[in-house]
Amino acid sequence: xxxxxxxxxxxxxxxxxxxxxxxxxxxxxxxxxxxxxxxxxxxxxxxxxxxxxxxxxxxxxxxxxxxxxxxxxxxxxxxxxxxxxxxxxxxxxxxxxxxxxxxxxxxxxxxxxxxxxxxxxxxxxxxxxxxxxxxxxxxxxxxxxxxxxxxxxxxxxxxxxxxxxxxxxxxxxxxxxxxxxxxxxxxxxxxxxxxxxxxxxxxxxxxxxxxxxxxxxxxxxxxxxxxxxxxxxxxxxxxxxxxxxxxxxxxxxxxxxxxxxxxxxxxxxxxxxxxxxxxxxxxxxxxxxxxxxxxxxxxxxxxxxxxxxxxxxxxxxxxxxxxxxxxxxxxxxxxxxxxxxxxxxxxxxxxxxxxxxxxxxxxxxxxxxxxxxxxxxxxxxxxxxxxxxxxxxxxxxxxxxxxxxxxxxxxxxxxxxxxxxxxxxxxxxxxxxxxxxxxxxxxxxxxxxxxxxxxxxxxxxxxxxxxxxxxxxxxxxxxxxxxxxxxxxxxxxxxxxxxxxxxxxxxxxxxxxxxxxxxxxxxxxxxxxxxxxxxxxxxxxxxxxxxxxxxxxxxxxxxxxxxxxxxxxxxxxxxxxxxxxxxxxxxxxxxxxxxxxxxxxxxxxxxxxxxxxxxxxxxxxxxxxxxxxxxxxxxxxxxxxxxxxxxxxxxxxxxxxxxxxxxx
Amino acid sequence: xxxxxxxxxxxxxxxxxxxxxxxxxxxxxxxxxxxxxxxxxxxxxxxxxxxxxxxxxxxxxxxxxxxxxxxxxxxxxxxxxxxxxxxxxxxxxxxxxxxxxxxxxxxxxxxxxxxxxxxxxxxxxxxxxxxxxxxxxxxxxxxxxxxxxxxxxxxxxxxxxxxxxxxxxxxxxxxxxxxxxxxxxxxxxxxxxxxxxxxxxxxxxxxxxxxxxxxxxxxxxxxxxxxxxxxxxxxxxxxxxxxxxxxxxxxxxxxxxxxxxxxxxxxxxxxxxxxxxxxxxxxxxxxxxxxxxxxxxxxxxxxxxxxxxxxxxxxxxxxxxx
Numbered sequence: 001x002x003x004x005x006x007x008x009x010x011x012x013x014x015x016x017x018x019x020x021x022x023x024x025x026x027x028x029x030x031x032x033x034x035x036x037x038x039x040x041x042x043x044x045x046x047x048x049x050x051x052x053x054x055x056x057x058x059x060x061x062x063x064x065x066x067x068x069x070x071x072x073x074x075x076x077x078x079x080x081x082x083x084x085x086x087x088x089x090x091x092x093x094x095x096x097x098x099x100x101x102x103x104x105x106x107x108x109x110x111x112x113x114x115x116x117x118x119x120x121x122x123x124x125x126x127x128x129x130x131x132x133x134x135x136x137x138x139x140x141x142x143x144x145x146x147x148x149x150x151x152x153x154x155x156x157x158x159x160x161x162x163x164x165x166x167x168x169x170x171x172x173x174x175x176x177x178x179x180x181x182x183x184x185x186x187x188x189x190x191x192x193x194x195x196x197x198x199x200x201x202x203x204x205x206x207x208x209x210x211x212x213x214x215x216x217x218x219x220x221x222x223x224x225x226x227x228x229x230x231x232x233x234x235x236x237x238x239x240x241x242x243x244x245x246x247x248x249x250x251x252x253x254x255x256x257x258x259x260x261x262x263x264x265x266x267x268x269x270x271x272x273x274x275x276x277x278x279x280x281x282x283x284x285x286x287x288x289x290x291x292x293x294x295x296x297x298x299x300x301x302x303x304x305x306x307x308x309x310x311x312x313x314x315x316x317x318x319x320x321x322x323x324x325x326x327x328x329x330x331x332x333x334x335x336x337x338x339x340x341x342x343x344x345x346x347x348x349x350x351x352x353x354x355x356x357x358x359x360x361x362x363x364x365x366x367x368x369x370x371x372x373x374x375x376x377x378x379x380x381x382x383x384x385x386x387x388x389x390x391x392x393x394x395x396x397x398x399x400x401x402x403x404x405x406x407x408x409x410x411x412x413x414x415x416x417x418x419x420x421x422x423x424x425x426x427x428x429x430x431x432x433x434x435x436x437x438x439x440x441x442x443x444x445x446x447x448x449x450x451x452x453x454x455x456x457x458x459x460x461x462x463x464x465x466x467x468x469x470x471x472x473x474x475x476x477x478x479x480x481x482x483x484x485x486x487x488x489x490x491x492x493x494x495x496x497x498x499x500x501x502x503x504x505x506x507x508x509x510x511x512x513x514x515x516x517x518x519x520x521x522x523x524x525x526x527x528x529x530x531x532x533x534x535x536x537x538x539x540x541x542x543x544x545x546x547x548x549x550x551x552x553x554x555x556x557x558x559x560x561x562x563x564x565x566x567x568x569x570x571x572x573x574x575x576x577x578x579x580x581x582x583x584x585x586x587x588x589x590x591x592x593x594x595x596x597x598x599x600x601x602x603x604x605x606x607x608x609x610x611x612x613x614x615x616x617x618x619x620x621x622x623x624x625x626x627x628x629x630x631x632x633x634x635x636x637x638x639x640x641x642x643x644x645x646x647x648x649x650x651x652x653x654x655x656x657x658x659x660x661x662x663x664x
Numbered sequence: 665x666x667x668x669x670x671x672x673x674x675x676x677x678x679x680x681x682x683x684x685x686x687x688x689x690x691x692x693x694x695x696x697x698x699x700x701x702x703x704x705x706x707x708x709x710x711x712x713x714x715x716x717x718x719x720x721x722x723x724x725x726x727x728x729x730x731x732x733x734x735x736x737x738x739x740x741x742x743x744x745x746x747x748x749x750x751x752x753x754x755x756x757x758x759x760x761x762x763x764x765x766x767x768x769x770x771x772x773x774x775x776x777x778x779x780x781x782x783x784x785x786x787x788x789x790x791x792x793x794x795x796x797x798x799x800x801x802x803x804x805x806x807x808x809x810x811x812x813x814x815x816x817x818x819x820x821x822x823x824x825x826x827x828x829x830x831x832x833x834x835x836x837x838x839x840x841x842x843x844x845x846x847x848x849x850x851x852x853x854x855x856x857x858x859x860x861x862x863x864x865x866x867x868x869x870x871x872x873x874x875x876x877x878x879x880x881x882x883x884x885x886x887x888x889x890x891x892x893x894x895x896x897x898x899x900x901x902x903x904x905x906x907x908x909x910x911x912x913x914x915x916x917x918x919x920x921x922x923x924x925x926x927x928x929x930x931x932x933x934x935x936x937x938x939x940x941x942x943x944x945x946x947x948x949x950x951x952x953x954x955x956x957x958x959x960x961x962x963x964x965x966x967x968x969x970x971x972x973x974x975x976x977x978x979x980x981x982x983x984x985x986x
Contacts, residue, residue: 112704112833116711119734123715126724135726142730146737146832153833154783155798165831169740176736181729187720320723527725563739570747571694578802 009109017054019148027121028095043099050102183555185548186531204286209254220453227449230278242295243436245309251350264308272298272329281324289313299327336468346430354401361426371429371464379477389479416474417458430463445517580632689755690841705834745835748828759847764816768847769808784830789821816851850977853943859927920966921955949973
């Protein structure tokens with residue numbers, strides 16, 4: 001067997017240092033955005049220092065100094081994050097090590113450790129972004145890291161040659177990657193509990209509502225989810241995406257009375273009507289358990305259910321982009337028989353607040369009697385009085401609903417929904433607040449309906465005996481265009497909105513649509529390639545529904561085939577023949593047809609002498625050709641010689657033609 | 665253990681085809697190239713495993729892609745490491761004699777008939793240090809492989825280990841070409857004073873042996889001829905085409921030095937005696953003496969010049985060996 005030489009790792013060449021520094025910078029740099037500033041500065045400073053040492057051929061600092069730096073950096077990180085375990089802490093430590101490792105590079109082994117660290121660091125970028133630019137950047141980094149390995153093991157070569165070789169390896173590794181990506185049996189994680197900070201920074205609807213809480217969300221042009229309808233898309237005014245429902249009011253904040261984890265005692269009673277819509281939602285992660293579905297979902301994806309307040313919830317918080325298939329009805333009647341506890345909850349109000357609103361509601365109750373007519377009275381009140389729809393409402397003081405109804409009269413959907421539900425409850429009608437999204441924009445490029453955080457909305461539901469829950473949108477009474485055309489149409493132009501939401505230029509809009517369509521394809525097929533998607537794809541490829549054994553076997557077979565292809569490409573006999581050799585061999589083949597065969601061992605000049613002796617008529621030509629060839633191959637050949645050699649070849653062809661034409 | 669060796673030995677014999685290559689040049693075919701992952705390769709696969717677990721745990725789809733891409737690099741690198749050796753042609757060259765204790769340099773020529781460059785080919789004997797060479801496409805390169813020569817005699821360095829870790833260092837591919845190689849190792853010379861020379865005045869011998877007094881002709885210059893004896897006039901006449909000639913003289917007192925086995929101190933072992941004789945040969949040659957060598961079984965008549973010196977040293981090197 002091969003005996004490994006147990007010799008110390010060879011010392012590092014000076015020429016490899018810039019490669020290694022480039023690796024450290026390229027793999028660590030994108031982390032600057034989410035590291036504490038001092039860590040980035042420290043890492044940058046150390047790398048700069050190392051570059052300076054390299055430029056001036058200085059000695060590396062002593063080990064104790066490095067040890068001190070590592071210890072100090074790690075302590076700083078521990079103090080900054082209050083822990084040494086966790087995702088962000090780990091990333092910060094890795095970046096620190098990556099910056100300090102070049103300081104103790106003496107042998108080849110050190111360099112290889114740095115490259116391996118680089119591979120690992122590449123992975124951590126995906127914690128923060130898996131976008132197309134990140135993917136491309138990391139592809140380039142992979143090429144740089146492999147180029148560094150080639151430089152370490154292959155000795156000094158021009159950088160461009162090293163990079164080209166790395167590119168070749170990358171190109172050949174790509175098919176293997178695709179095969180494994182497609183066929184490697186996917187497991188949905190996590191395998192174990194993730195650190196606390198794993199899902200920080202996810203945005204979405206909140207699990208309570210206070211007037212003003214949606215405002216921040218509305219400012220975001222981020223995509224909340226995408227929907228793709230199997231058939232026609234409902235009219236915009238019917239696109240109410242139902243999210244969390246709140247039925248508990250403390251005078252300031254709306255909350256769910258029962259947590260969304262609770263299953264109802266009896267399933268809801270839904271009369272779905274004729275019209276149904278099938279669609280698939282690609283939900284962006286929001287770290288909550290509720291799902292967003294068109295009001296009202298009648299068929300839910302597996303592992304999800306409706307709560308007592310008709311909120312579709314999943315078994316686990318949504319922590320990754322998830323595809324969910326729903327069927328919804330828009331003309332529905334739900335729960336004409338409702339549990340008394342829930343109805344009682346839907347009437348409950350904190351005592352002795354908002355006296356003026358209560359008085360008003362009492363007056364309407366006596367006047368209009370039925371729930372629908374009371375609701376209409378409230379809506380026409382909103383319409384006829386001087387109410388405004390704005391994203392910048394004044395702060396409400398004291399009794400919030402009274403202040404809003406009789407004083408400020410400026411508000412946003414939550415203000416209207418909140419006031420409406422208060423009035424209805426005070427008027428004896430069971431009512432609750434529903435939050436979610438309203439509307440969405442169809443991307444003509446890929447046909448997906450895009451719903452953004454800026455489409456967040458709040459509306460109300462009232463319960464009418466015999467008819468069940470009915471949706472009432474008080475905002476529509478104040479600003480009908482919000483429902484018809486979206487938020488940018490409903491708001492006064494002075495109100496701040498993210499630039500992405502308010503795009504007037506057509507080409508900018510179409511550019512955004514294209515970019516988002518590309519991103520969506522990326523999300524659907526690359527990032528969203530989960531076990532379920534894998535089954536879909538494989539069965540579409542005609543592989544049936546293979547289990548992990550089948551997939552592993554297919555993967556192994558495919559990888560074997562790919563490897564075989566690369567090997568064959570590699571082993572293809574590639575004898576490098578120079579142009580003069582080619583010409584000379586062709587010349588000899590021609591001669592052989594004329595009956596003069598050159599032996600393998602015969603040199604060109606000897607051969608020419610023999611030909612001159614045996615076939616004097618060919619002697620001169622062969623002598624010329626052999627002379628040029630010998631000059632090219634063994635002497636000081638000149639490009640002119642090659643031309644002359646080829647002339648001899650043509651001349652011979654000419655002779656040959658004459659030879660066959662000659663009558664015998 | 666003995667049983668295991670008994671089973672393994674024929675297996676190794678079959679696998680590595682231990683034995684000398686008769687056909688030259690030695691062509692490295694698939695059958696002759698072996699490949700295993702290096703420690704770095706093992707480390708790389710462990711890193712990939714950890715990364716894969718991380719990617720699964722955090723549901724990073726691109727993380728999967730990265731791991732698979734790197735795994736693909738590993739597979740492809742295996743082929744490339746193999747490609748770095750395949751179809752190489754190795755032919756043995758000369759090896760200049762050395763003294764025992766020095767390092768012999770075995771020259772081999774490597775031919776790359778293919779259209780791709782080869783890098784970082786390591787050539788070594790056994791566990792000794794080797795050399796590393798690059799071999800561009802379609803070219804021939806010679807390499808001097810060092811091999812320590814501890815003992816006098818014929819040094820047979822055994823098979824060459826031709827290995828490479830290029831491009832990524834994840835795999836180690838090697839082959840054992842075993843062309844006929846040997847190098848003459850002279851005994852390690854021991855510097856001691858020369859024995860007494862004996863003046864010989866036999867007329868017959870005087871006639872033919874060169875001296876310093878009467879000019880007797882010209883001959884081709886040899887490297888350690890004194891510059892004073894060069895026939896400068898003859899050279900100047902036809903400088904372009906004539907090699908350097910030296911004047912030969914005859915007559916004069918000619919001392920003959922017999923470096924005799926029996927002159928070496930008693931009580932020394934054979935190797936020591938041979939070392940002493942080798943030291944004398946070198947010293948005599950340095951002093952431009954005419955010297956002969958007399959061993960119990962061989963005798964070399966007195967002469968001088970590098971060729972004679974080398975003959976003497978060769979006889980000493982091969983003394984007692986076939």
